[in-house]
Amino acid sequence: MLVLAAACVTTLCLARTASAFDTVVLDPGHGAHDRGASIGYVFEKHLALDTARRVEQLLKQAGLKVVMTRSRDVFIPLPERAAAGNRYGNAIFVSIHYNYNRGGSGNGVETYYHHSAGYSLASYIQAYLVQRTRMTNRGVKTANFHVIRNTTRNPAVLVECGFVSNSTERSRMLTGEFRAHIAEGIAQGIVSYRRSNR
Numbered sequence: 001m002l003v004l005a006a007a008c009v010t011t012l013c014l015a016r017t018a019s020a021f022d023t024v025v026l027d028p029g030h031g032a033h034d035r036g037a038s039i040g041y042v043f044e045k046h047l048a049l050d051t052a053r054r055v056e057q058l059l060k061q062a063g064l065k066v067v068m069t070r071s072r073d074v075f076i077p078l079p080e081r082a083a084a085g086n087r088y089g090n091a092i093f094v095s096i097h098y099n100y101n102r103g104g105s106g107n108g109v110e111t112y113y114h115h116s117a118g119y120s121l122a123s124y125i126q127a128y129l130v131q132r133t134r135m136t137n138r139g140v141k142t143a144n145f146h147v148i149r150n151t152t153r154n155p156a157v158l159v160e161c162g163f164v165s166n167s168t169e170r171s172r173m174l175t176g177e178f179r180a181h182i183a184e185g186i187a188q189g190i191v192s193y194r195r196s197n198r
Contacts, residue, residue: 108136
């Protein structure tokens, strides 16, 4: 019985270790000719990159390694983004986007996952994102987006940080202060998720 109990403890410890990570692959959506959601001169590609850079700095301060799929205004094909998510054995993948609704009525933040391994990470990020921004909670959802579907080696999520098409949210996201709150929410969610898996 003692041997069995010891084996169970060992298995539990290994499972926790396997869930830990020290690298975060950040994927700022779009880039270059692919503007993403846009109205006037407000482009999702710029918002996503700025937000990702802010998250990068916060995560580095927390002692994590960060890999950016792009760190400037260039176009990275979707398969290359997913390949980056699969390149590291001790990592998570977080794709950062801003939303769009043709009717202009959309509002709030939401976090997507495809494989079940990403659900918990998505839940942590969504909770802290809502807490830091006070935006409408659109919830954690499943989706078939290429980058999270094809990142199979590590937990992968895609975060939608508000609607460019919503004039109120667009005005807020154009301020550095608000993008800082978004970045803080994403980073805090990642750090808390990591602590839960130690």
